[in-house]
Amino acid sequence: MKFRTLLAAASVAALGVAAQAEGVKVGMITTLSGGGAGLGIDVRDGFLLAVKQSGRDDIEVVVEDDQRKPEIAVQLADKLIQSEKVDVMTGIIWSNLAMAVVPAATAQGKFYLSPNAGPSALAGRGCHENYFNVSWQNDAFNEAAGAWTSENGIGKVFLMAPNYPAGKDMIAGFKRFFKGEVTEEVYTKLGQQDYAAEIAQMRASDADLVYYFLPGGMGISFMKQYAGSGADKAVMGPAFSFDQGILGAIGEAALGVKNTAHWSKDLDVPGNAEFVASFQAEYGRLPSLYAAQGFDTGLLVASAASKADVGDADAFRAALKEADFQSVRGAFKFGANNHPIQNIYMREVVKEGDIVTNRVIGTAATDHTDAYVGDCKM
Amino acid sequence: MSILLLIEQVLNGLQFGLMLFLMAAGLTLIFGVMGIINLAHGSLYMVGAFAAAGVAGATGSFALGLVAALAAAAMAGAIVEITVIRRLYTRDHLDQVLATFALILIFSEGTRWLFGSFPLFLDVPAALSGAVTLPGGIEYPLYRLAIIVIGLAVAAGLFWLIARTRIGIRIRAGESDREMIAALGVDISRLYTLVFALGAALAGFSGALVGAIQSVQVGMGEPVLILAFVVIVIGGIGSIRGAFVGAILVGLTDTLGRFLLPVLFGFVMDPSAATSVGSALASMLIYILMAAVLLFRPTGLYGRA
Incomplete structure (x- = not known):
């Protein structure tokens, strides 16, 4: 990480231009087996569809299955951070798993984008500048x-x-x-x-x-x-x-x-009908709310990656906060605690x-x- | 709270208990006769529900679905007995727990692979849908009434099978002395396969019946399995009669506890505290019942020392 930051800084200095976006590595921990796997699979499929449609080949996604168990999610997070060296993490479905993983990940300087689950602790006192909720606060x-x-x-x-x-x-x-x-x-x-x-x-x-x-x-x-x-x-x-x-x-x-x-497949906002059609064409089933959240999370990563280099944490954070993407829910922006303001x-x-x-x-x-x-x- | 509501809740408790009995009967039979702790019993319940949902979805007939559930669960049980369980009779319980736990994982992921990750649809047959008015003016779902009748019929059939038929005599003999009945010329391994398949069929049958009013999904068997273990521990491990009494006790305790405890605490506390204390205690109630039974009868109500 430090090496990459140095490298980025050096390239900026050498070229004297705005940060050249290099690849973003995304670590996704989600539930793919056991009860509740349907939710994780939808989030993953929505996310990957957005990345594919963005046409960017510099977004690499590593997907892991947490089996809906907090202890496994914690192990996977360690693995993704330490050996895979991801820049951005996402994917967790359940509030109790999010509470086990998110504070540790953001404390280590990683970005976490929640495609589901918004426990109140992370919206209030436990909020963090690197934690962005792209779904909803639980209430x-x-x-x-x-x-x-x-x-x-x-x-x-x-x-x-x-x-x-x-x-x-x-x-x-x-x-x-x-x-x-x-x-x-x-x-x-x-x-x-x-x-x-x-x-x-x-x-x-x-x-x-x-x-x-x-x-x-x-x-x-x-x-x-x-x-x-x-x-x-x-x-x-x-x-x-x-x-x-x-x-x-x-x-x-x-x-x-x-x-x-916050979303429905018949919601009349720009981009939603296209999302529903392309999801159905790609996977052969109707998208769910979770698929829509995964898709928006993918769009958010792609939009931030095209504005800033992930090696420059402050710039990337600012790019995330702008939420400059066409959400399938219509108007979407982040509030002061990086949680959605939406209909x-x-x-x-x-x-x-x-x-x-x-x-x-x-x-x-x-x-x-x-x-x-x-x-x-x- | 009216007396009618209380009677309705007693019916609900009976229905829940009879459903548990179908699960617990197979579990206790397998443990009593074969000495096997079968954690995969919940998976056989799931197999029954998925077979019923699959066949009922394809043919539109709930009855065919029930037949398919019985057949699929019995077959899965027989295969599991022949390939896995047979090797475990002489091992200690820890090995059995390990192997049958592995079976849970295999069944769960196998089912997911076959049917996908999303819950399946299985509806109550049209003839049994809706509610009927019982004497006294209680409106009660017809399907739950049918479950009570079916549960009682299966219990009666099982008692008859064990007490009155030749195969029942062999099962009881196998329970008391494995070597002796083998020496008398009874094909013990065939008997064991049969008992295991019977237990599995009962689990599959209850899975299919319950599947119509619950969610048919991977992992649906494990919560029921825990309750079934509570039932057989209360009733005395190995005893069918114990499983029956235990199941009714657990069904009534759980249902009435959920309903009455928050009301009872409401007399001495403010409503929101009563709700949270009452519902917390209600979910512990059957385990408290189990502990109390074990305190006074360490082998369960009908268990042998």
Whole structure:
């Protein structure tokens, strides 16, 4: 690293021109095996598609599988930093893995770009100039959903999430902007697959809306059981439980459910239709929210690499911060804590031909920023 | 909280317990008869669910999916017994744990390789979808009611098989003295393959039944496996009756605990503290139950010393 910096400095001095962009080496640690592998695969495929479309052959990507285990992610990070000598790291899906890897990586002078996961600790007091979140802060979708619920005159809600930090964050996010009454607040066991007891409580409750955050298989199980239970309350949640990879497994049971996200495949912004078409052509499936985040992260790396030399950390950081790329979510910029300022949309699950998918029905929050930016001192 | 809601939760607990019984019966049978700790039992559950989802998706028939689940899991069980487990009978439990743990990894990645990384779709058959109104005005999902009936029928069939049939006599004999029944001319290795395939078929069957209302995905078997181990430890390892009683106990304790504990704590604490203490304690409840049972009956409820 030091050698490379010297070399870059020398070449600048010798040529007397602006930094000549040399190659960027990206280390991607993501989940490619075991449960939850679908998310990591989508992030990886989106990222690689963006790099390919940028036409730059000086961006090298090393991909590693963390198996969704924090200890393995930490080992891989050490390997990428010490023996692969990467400049930029990205890829982590889960908040607990991000907390294990990101602070150490940024402290060693590496850039970290989060294509998913935005734990509040890294947005507030633990923010870092080399940490850029290209996805969302964990609370964002829920804050937007809470605001939308109140604006649409829904007064009573039933809240449910798994009993772990991200679950509690999501529910807290919803309550931050929701002005009505919370009739019940239920925390389930992480990984729980049978929701009969909770669904019986929902049916007995006098809430107008069930709002829940249950990522991955938990959400699939819940939604199938809820649809078959005869319960008729409206259901809403952040997009994680209603994304493309998951809707195929829930099927028509999810029709009509509302969910919040910063992206949707029908979002009418420049570049999005092209992204959806090219992703489908390349991989033979519809892109998910995670694929869109991976794609944007790839675009961000490419845009920064064309503006600055990664060897000049300050210039590269400034180039990242500009976020000078055409996000598939539309307007995108970084706030003071390097977290996104973006719109959050309300989507509805619909059927298009034989495919169950989402369409945008409105904007839940405009230029939404996170609640922790005030705690960030950098 | 009404009495109807409580009755509904008891039904939910029964249904959950009967599902666990199908898993635990195979596990306890295999341990009781063959002395094998089979960590890969959860993978056979997953194989059943994936076979059902695959066949039901291709043919549109849930019944065919169930048949496929039984066949695929039994076949996978027989193959595993012949190629791997057979070499482990004389080894100690640590070797068995190691080998069957390896099988979990092989099954998980193999399934991912065959079916992809995204969860599969398996829906409740149209005839069993929706809710029915029970006497007293409880609306209950028809499919869960069907699971209760099927679970009870399988339990009855299994008791009959073990207590009344020739093969059951051999299984019980093999349980008490392996060398002796081999000396009496019973083909012990065929018996073992059969028992293993039977246990696997039960796991696959329960995977397929549950798959219709849960997520069919890689790794779905491991959480259930842990619960099944809790069940057989409570019931007494090797005892089918113990597995039945243990499964119902665990099902009821878990379901009612999740529902009642936050309410109970609500009488003495403010709502948000009651919710978090109640749900934290509810997720520990079955392990507390297990510890309590072991304290008073170290071999489990129906275990032999």
